[in-house]
Amino acid sequence: SNLSRVLKRCIVLNFEKCHFMVTEGIVVGHLVSNRGIEVDKAKIDVITSLPNPTSVWEVCSFLGYAGFYRRFIKNFSKLALLLSNLLQKDVEFNFDQPYIEAFQELKSILTSAPILQAPN
Numbered sequence: 001s002n003l004s005r006v007l008k009r010c011i012v013l014n015f016e017k018c019h020f021m022v023t024e025g026i027v028v029g030h031l032v033s034n035r036g037i038e039v040d041k042a043k044i045d046v047i048t049s050l051p052n053p054t055s056v057w058e059v060c061s062f063l064g065y066a067g068f069y070r071r072f073i074k075n076f077s078k079l080a081l082l083l084s085n086l087l088q089k090d091v092e093f094n095f096d097q098p099y100i101e102a103f104q105e106l107k108s109i110l111t112s113a114p115i116l117q118a119p120n
Contacts, residue, residue, distance in 0.1 A: 029068065039069050044111050052100055056093050059086050066106055079106050 006013065019025055024033035031038040047066070053059045063080055070076040082102040086093060 039072055039110070047107055047110050050107065052095060052103060054095070056086060059083055059093075062103070063087070066110055069110060073106075073109055079109065 024031060026032075026040055029040055029043065031040050050062065053062060063083055066073075066080065067076070073079065079102070082099060083106070085091065086095075086099065
């Protein structure tokens with residue numbers, strides 16, 4: 001069994017942090033189950049309620065948060081490019097319609113992120 005392999009290799013486990021006989025669980029911010037790896041729905045609910053950013057710091061914060069889930073989003077860097085341009089030095093912060101559309105598109109894609117499955 002897996003537990004006997006762990007014990008044989010002298011790996012130390014903190015049993016207060018271990019969960020056995022569960023079908024799914026949160027691991028490093030991701031929901032891991034027999035279906036694969038998914039975005040944690042609790043964290044995505046926070047994203048859906050975000051208003052449009054009003055400062056460079058808010059754009060940076062959003063991109064950092066969204067970047068954590070970049071593996072779930074195809075062409076993430078292309079989608080985030082317009083917002084990333086606002087972070088450049090000597091660029092005036094002007095959150096016009098193209099930025100609003102890019103922000104909303106990234107939010108909607110994050111809320112419908114797919115399940116990642118490991119190859120067989």
